[in-house]
Amino acid sequence: xxxxxxxxxxxxxxxxxxxxxxxxxxxxxxxxxxxxxxxxxxxxxxxxxxxxxxxxxxxxxxxxxxxxxxxxxxxxxxxxxxxxxxxxxxxxxxxxxxxxxxxxxxxxxxxxxxxxxxxxxxxxxxxxxxxxxxxxxxxxxxxxxxxxxxxxxxxxxxxxxxxxxxxxxxxxxxxxxxxxxxxxxxxxxxxxxxxxxxxxxxxxxxxxxxxxxxxxxxxxxxxxxxxxxxxxxxxxxxxxxxxxxxxxxxxxxxxxxxxxxxxxxxxxxxxxxxxxxxxxxxxxxxxxxxxxxxxxxxxxxxxxxxxxxxxxxxxxxxxxxxxxxxxxxxxxxxxxxxxxxxxxxx
Ligand SMILES: [Zn+2]
Ligand SMILES: [Zn+2]
Numbered sequence: 225x226x227x228x229x230x231x232x233x234x235x236x237x238x239x240x241x242x243x244x245x246x247x248x249x250x251x252x253x254x255x256x257x258x259x260x261x262x263x264x265x266x267x268x269x270x271x272x273x274x275x276x277x278x279x280x281x282x283x284x285x286x287x288x289x290x291x292x293x294x295x296x297x298x299x300x301x302x303x304x305x306x307x308x309x310x311x312x313x314x315x316x317x318x319x320x321x322x323x324x325x326x327x328x329x330x331x332x333x334x335x336x337x338x339x340x341x342x343x344x345x346x347x348x349x350x351x352x353x354x355x356x357x358x359x360x361x362x363x364x365x366x367x368x369x370x371x372x373x374x375x376x377x378x379x380x381x382x383x384x385x386x387x388x389x390x391x392x393x394x395x396x397x398x399x400x401x402x403x404x405x406x407x408x409x410x411x412x413x414x415x416x417x418x419x420x421x422x423x424x425x426x427x428x429x430x431x432x433x434x435x436x437x438x439x440x441x442x443x444x445x446x447x448x449x450x451x452x453x454x455x456x457x458x459x460x461x462x463x464x465x466x467x468x469x470x471x472x473x474x475x476x477x478x479x480x481x482x483x484x485x486x487x488x489x490x491x492x493x494x495x496x497x498x499x500x501x502x503x504x505x506x507x508x509x510x511x512x513x514x515x516x517x518x519x520x521x522x523x524x525x526x527x528x529x530x531x532x533x534x535x536x537x538x539x540x541x542x543x544x545x546x547x548x549x550x551x552x553x554x555x556x557x558x559x560x561x562x563x564x565x566x567x568x569x570x
Pocket of ligand 1: 265266
């Protein structure tokens with residue numbers, strides 16, 4: 225099969241299109257999926273361009289936001305059949321550890337992610353075919369395209385972020401960052417009954433998209449968003465701030481713009497470490513809530529996309545064939561392109 229692999233060329237990571245071996249169904253619960261669409265995630269971009277990153281290493285097939293058609297199933301598979309169109313949940317969970325037993329699947333002790341080497345090497349979906357377990361497959365309704373199916377992963381993550389915090393009617397929620405996740409989180413936040421959802425970003429184009437998709441207020445990130453949020457909340461600060469960028473500057477903004485006893489959702493992770501001032505966290509008695517992956521939100525995400533409650537089509541800003549994966553990464557990496565979701569069509 226054709227696959228996009230990370231290769232090291234003169235000590236720089238490059239993407240090469242190669243004829244790779246078709247993966248095998250090594251368990252009777254395995255399913256072969258002919259990939260129809262796979263998105264490039266910010267984590268792919270950062271891992272690929274960071275020479276020191278161990279999350280995206282040479283030899284790996286990336287891709288953890290995917291959908292496709294089932295072409296083969298193991299003997300014990302009951303969830304899907306050949307010909308089914310499915311979204312793929314990239315999380316491989318054990319189902320047996322203490323966390324899984326409590327239903328805390330996103331923090332499974334033995335969790336692995338396909339298309340990543342972060343928790344153990346697992347090839348992903350930037351290829352014609354991928355083998356996943358049946359539990360990772362979620363049926364797509366007729367009305368959804370495979371491209372929309374490939375957005376189920378980011379949307380389910382976005383819903384999970386909102387499920388991790390208690391939202392009260394009338395709350396002011398700030399979403400820092402209008403990338404794919406920020407725009408999905410903004411739309412999920414609007415569904416909670418919150419009062420206002422405010423989005424900050426540097427890109428005017430992305431802010432315009434946020435506004436078109438329902439953000440109540442958008443703020444340019446270089447126009448003192450902390451002062452703007454404070455003035456919009458009578459000096460009190462926002463009830464909930466969701467960080468979807470992942471750098472020190474924006475985490476600092478989050479701490480400065482949240483109200484006393486407010487919540488900050490730690491979701492963005494561009495850098496491995498950020499340095500934050502302790503005193504405001506202590507003296508404002510803040511809730512800092514970490515978020516990683518979805519738990520049981522995939523079917524909800526599919527429902528919300530199918531019913532139009534969350535609109536993902538306008539988020540797909542660029543499309544490339546698998547042959548042009550390297551160009552797709554370069555396009556996404558250049559801020560001048562205002563890329564939101566770059567989709568590969570294998
Ligand atoms: Zn991702
Ligand atoms: Zn587990």
